[in-house]
Amino acid sequence: MFNRVEPLVDGNVLRVLARLQACNLDIADQKHHKTVFWPQAAQLVKQTLDDSGDLRPGDFNQSLMELGALVCTPKSAKCTTCPVKDLCNVYKMKKDGEIETVEQFPVKKKKNAPQDETVITCIFNYQEKYLCVKRPETGLLAGLWEFPSVMIEDPKLKQKEMIEKINENTLKSEQVKKALKLDGEAKFAFTYCGQVTHVFTHIKQLLHVFCVTVKEIDPTMVDDKTKWMSSADMNQAGVPTLVKKVLKQYQNHNKLVGKGVQKKLPLKRKREESEDEAEDTDEE
Numbered sequence: 603m604f605n606r607v608e609p610l611v612d613g614n615v616l617r618v619l620a621r622l623q624a625c626n627l628d629i630a631d632q633k634h635h636k637t638v639f640w641p642q643a644a645q646l647v648k649q650t651l652d653d654s655g656d657l658r659p660g661d662f663n664q665s666l667m668e669l670g671a672l673v674c675t676p677k678s679a680k681c682t683t684c685p686v687k688d689l690c691n692v693y694k695m696k697k698d699g700e701i702e703t704v705e706q707f708p709v710k711k712k713k714n715a716p717q718d719e720t721v722i723t724c725i726f727n728y729q730e731k732y733l734c735v736k737r738p739e740t741g742l743l744a745g746l747w748e749f750p751s752v753m754i755e756d757p758k759l760k761q762k763e764m765i766e767k768i769n770e771n772t773l774k775s776e777q778v779k780k781a782l783k784l785d786g787e788a789k790f791a792f793t794y795c796g797q798v799t800h801v802f803t804h805i806k807q808l809l810h811v812f813c814v815t816v817k818e819i820d821p822t823m824v825d826d827k828t829k830w831m832s833s834a835d836m837n838q839a840g841v842p843t844l845v846k847k848v849l850k851q852y853q854n855h856n857k858l859v860g861k862g863v864q865k866k867l868p869l870k871r872k873r874e875e876s877e878d879e880a881e882d883t884d885e886e
């Protein structure tokens with residue numbers, strides 16, 4: 603069990619290996635760990651022990667980790683006092699003027715700009731309970747509750763066209779039809795409540811929020827993918843931040859309407875005001 607000639611690879615070791623070999627792979631990418639860095643570390647621990655004839659792989663692994671933690675640090679490598687500087691390719695490149703600093707390694711892959719998505723989301727309000735549907739079990743926010751939503755290709759649709767999308771998509775969904783107890787074509791007077799921006803790691807979503815007050819439905823017409831929830835229920839169900847932001851936007855819109863502000867504003871101002879309310883973004 604002990605003294606087995608096995609490598610150990612942590613973040614410090616990954617950095618040391620990348621610098622020793624001037625390796626330009628992204629050490630944050632897990633797929634390189636198994637295929638490149640673990641085999642390299644295995645080779646290194648084996649070679650070193652073969653050369654010395656001393657079977658203390660634990661000490662070797664510990665030394666490599668400490669080298670990364672104390673000498674070959676991320677932002678200020680102490681190359682002049684480094685015990686392996688003569689073996690280090692990055693140090694040589696620095697001395698030869700090929701790179702400005704050894705800290706240029708490991709290379710960091712540039713993050714792609716988040717992809718823009720535009721979504722129309724609709725709050726159906728029935729006696730302060732809101733229709734929520736479950737997202738698919740895979741993909742973004744898998745299996746979480748949200749307001750019925752539809753993604754659109756054209757980010758420049760007018761409000762009237764967005765309402766057409768709700769009619770064509772959201773109101774055709776079996777889940778929504780069942781919860782709203784819709785038989786044929788439904789006619790709802792949707793109100794625009796403003797927009798919300800939310801940034802995920804790779805996606806930036808712009809959500810246009812619409813609402814409608816529903817008067818006659820059977821709230822028991824639900825299943826495990828459709829629920830009428832109060833805001834307290836939604837908190838308890840652990841809805842994503844994005845959904846909380848949409849609900850807040852809706853509530854703020856209602857407050858403005860209650861004060862009679864919304865009606866006095868021209869459409870462009872209404873939009874700007876709504877955007878101001880919803881400008882905060884975060885990672886999820």
Ligand code: SF4
Nearest residue numbers: 674681684687690693
């Ligand atoms: S010489 Fe510098 S870059 Fe190379 S392993 Fe040592 S501290 Fe790291």
